[in-house]
Amino acid sequence: NAGVMQNPRHLVRRRGQEARLRCSPMKGHSHVYWYRQLPEEGLKFMVYLQKENIIDESGMPKERFSAEFPKEGPSILRIQQVVRGDSAAYFCASSPRTNTEAFFGQGTRLTVV
Amino acid sequence: EDQVTQSPEALRLQEGESSSLNCSYTVSGLRGLFWYRQDPGKGPEFLFTLYSAGEEKEKERLKATLTKKESFLHITAPKPEDSATYLCAVQAGNYGQNFVFGPGTRLSVLP
Numbered sequence: 001n002a003g004v005m006q007n008p009r010h011l012v013r014r015r016g017q018e019a020r021l022r023c024s025p026m027k028g029h030s031h032v033y034w035y036r037q038l039p040e041e042g043l044k045f046m047v048y049l050q051k052e053n054i055i056d057e058s059g060m061p062k063e064r065f066s067a068e069f070p071k072e073g074p075s076i077l078r079i080q081q082v083v084r085g086d087s088a089a090y091f092c093a094s095s096p097r098t099n100t101e102a103f104f105g106q107g108t109r110l111t112v113v
Numbered sequence: 114e115d116q117v118t119q120s121p122e123a124l125r126l127q128e129g130e131s132s133s134l135n136c137s138y139t140v141s142g143l144r145g146l147f148w149y150r151q152d153p154g155k156g157p158e159f160l161f162t163l164y165s166a167g168e169e170k171e172k173e174r175l176k177a178t179l180t181k182k183e184s185f186l187h188i189t190a191p192k193p194e195d196s197a198t199y200l201c202a203v204q205a206g207n208y209g210q211n212f213v214f215g216p217g218t219r220l221s222v223l224p
Binding site: 056 | 149
């Protein structure tokens with residue numbers, strides 16, 4: 001049973017470009033969470049999705065950031081017109097249902113130059 | 114204000130020197146408390162879930178306990194490979210379904 005798969009592991013973008021981060025949850029998991037981690041800082045919640053629905057996006061910046069979890073395929077976190085402050089590690093986690101543990105992927109490290 | 118704190122911020126132990134890490138929370142409607150381990154450059158690795166005060170879970174040299182206000186992660190006779198950042202997280206009614214993480218405790222176990 002493969003774990004949560006994130007790709008790419010490392011992504012370099014120039015300021016103003018778009019970044020697309022992908023997350024394939026564990027088999028049988030329909031709940032996906034995205035977190036951001038800055039160097040030497042904690043994990044900050046961004047968005048929680050179930051298949052085809054955004055349940056909670058209270059941690060997502062209002063502009064330039066969007067997320068989706070389509071019926072088929074991975075969850076996508078999209079950052080438009082990236083700025084240097086977007087440089088961070090982005091982690092995805094999945095769980096099979098509510099009120100239970102979530103399992104994390106290895107993250108995508110985004111560097112904006 | 115609802116929050117999750119962890120102490121100490123960093124801890125250095127000699128191999129075999131047992132200790133405890135603390136996670137304190139001030140939330141209403143706790144639905145679960147979770148412990149994770151994170152190695153540098155990696156994603157958090159799940160360790161334990163605790164749901165109610167008095168509950169305990171054990172795995173190898175680690176034991177997690179929960180009270181109404183805090184959780185402890187006890188490390189017995191640690192080894193250098195136990196060196197990592199240990200994170201606790203809560204799911205609580207007023208946070209919806211997301212996990213709110215504490216800042217973590219950086220543990221170093223010296224041989």
